[in-house]
Amino acid sequence: SQAFFKPIQNTAPPSSTGRNTKISVIGTGNVGMAIAQTILTQDLVDELALVDAKPDKLRGEMLDLQHAAAFLPRTKILASVDYSATVGSDLCIVTAGARQVAGESRLNLLQRNVALFRDIIPPLVKYSPECILLIVSNPVDVLTYVAWKLSGLPSNRVVGSGTNLDSSRFRFLIADHLDVNAQDVQAYIVGEHGDSSVALWSSISVGGVPILSFLQKQQIAYEKETLEKIHKAVVDSAYEVISLKGYTSWAIGYSAANLARSILRDQRKIHPISVLAKGFYGINSGNDVFLSLPALLGRGGVLGVTDIHLTEEEASRLRESAKTIAEVQNQLGL
Ligand SMILES: NC(=O)c1ccc[n+]([C@@H]2O[C@H](COP(=O)([O-])OP(=O)(O)OC[C@H]3O[C@@H](n4cnc5c(N)ncnc54)[C@H](O)[C@@H]3O)[C@@H](O)[C@H]2O)c1
Numbered sequence: 001s002q003a004f005f006k007p008i009q010n011t012a013p014p015s016s017t018g019r020n021t022k023i024s025v026i027g028t029g030n031v032g033m034a035i036a037q038t039i040l041t042q043d044l045v046d047e048l049a050l051v052d053a054k055p056d057k058l059r060g061e062m063l064d065l066q067h068a069a070a071f072l073p074r075t076k077i078l079a080s081v082d083y084s085a086t087v088g089s090d091l092c093i094v095t096a097g098a099r100q101v102a103g104e105s106r107l108n109l110l111q112r113n114v115a116l117f118r119d120i121i122p123p124l125v126k127y128s129p130e131c132i133l134l135i136v137s138n139p140v141d142v143l144t145y146v147a148w149k150l151s152g153l154p155s156n157r158v159v160g161s162g163t164n165l166d167s168s169r170f171r172f173l174i175a176d177h178l179d180v181n182a183q184d185v186q187a188y189i190v191g192e193h194g195d196s197s198v199a200l201w202s203s204i205s206v207g208g209v210p211i212l213s214f215l216q217k218q219q220i221a222y223e224k225e226t227l228e229k230i231h232k233a234v235v236d237s238a239y240e241v242i243s244l245k246g247y248t249s250w251a252i253g254y255s256a257a258n259l260a261r262s263i264l265r266d267q268r269k270i271h272p273i274s275v276l277a278k279g280f281y282g283i284n285s286g287n288d289v290f291l292s293l294p295a296l297l298g299r300g301g302v303l304g305v306t307d308i309h310l311t312e313e314e315a316s317r318l319r320e321s322a323k324t325i326a327e328v329q330n331q332l333g334l
Pocket residue numbers: 026027028029030031032051052053054057095096097098099116119120136137138139140161162165166193247248252
């Protein structure tokens with residue numbers, strides 16, 4: 001390229017303009033590639049490494065993304081089945097996972113994914129001992145615990161996407177119900193990701209107005225069942241997307257990339273993500289469980305957990321989820 005450009009005289013050597021930022025995405029399936037694409041579009045990093053177990057799929061995805069370079073901010077994209085490609089990552093996002101086969105129990109799926117994590121997590125930490133781990137693979141709460149145990153990292157540097165996706169669907173549905181912008185709706189679903197999540201009604205605000213008083217002011221009859229229906233729709237919509245397209249990708253892609261932005265740009269934003277919940281809300285400190293709570297997220301990972309007001313029913317459902325997860329974890333022998 002030197003022959004192409006006429007050198008400019010007396011140019012100073014490049015000063016170190018700060019270390020390059022790097023994200024590695026492990027698992028280049030539907031979710032991993034949606035996350036990768038969003039990271040590139042939002043110009044979040046200088047370098048993006050892709051790792052998967054299928055070399056052809058991996059190379060195909062890398063080339064396909066590289067071919068979009070003319071339309072994207074300059075980002076170095078590399079891919080390999082060898083974890084050395086992840087060296088020096090600031091953030092490693094794990095979406096690798098075995099697909100649940102028809103009739104397979106969730107425990108069996110979990111055990112297959114634990115076996116995968118034994119091959120994935122140690123090399124990630126070996127090549128990037130200072131990294132933050134963001135787990136997306138399901139069952140995400142237990143697998144975040146598994147990643148933490150296998151990594152040896154401090155718990156503030158191991159998080160799961162948890163109910164971040166659940167909460168974003170919840171915000172969309174509330175916003176749609178009230179015909180307002182979803183970015184003006186604050187709403188938290190916490191606890192276990194998926195079917196057994198816990199909606200925090202008291203946390204819902206629209207344009208800063210708590211939903212319950214918003215509904216009263218708007219003379220919209222406050223029907224607890226309306227909010228329960230919206231929470232149920234969060235779960236039903238996941239199953240509807242699966243039945244229609246066979247997988248989910250765009251919403252989880254945007255929500256995981258939003259977590260990556262909060263970390264790499266040190267946004268100190270509060271997200272409902274899977275964190276070590278020991279000691280919060282009376283969750284039994286005898287068991288280390290990861291559950292979603294509204295947590296402050298920045299360059300150091302989890303910077304704190306908000307002390308939200310929970311009704312007795314909400315606290316009791318959280319503790320019940322913690323108990324269920326602990327029972328599953330105890331069968332893993334980790
Ligand atoms: N937490 C959430 O909100 C949420 C939402 C959607 C999907 N998910 C989960 O994300 C995971 C991925 O979903 P998907 O649709 O992308 O699945 P997928 O099957 O399309 O992709 C999984 C990828 O993992 C790869 N893989 C398998 N074993 C590997 C290994 N040992 N090392 C590296 N790569 C390996 C596969 O080759 C595949 O490309 C699933 O567990 C799914 O349940 C979570």
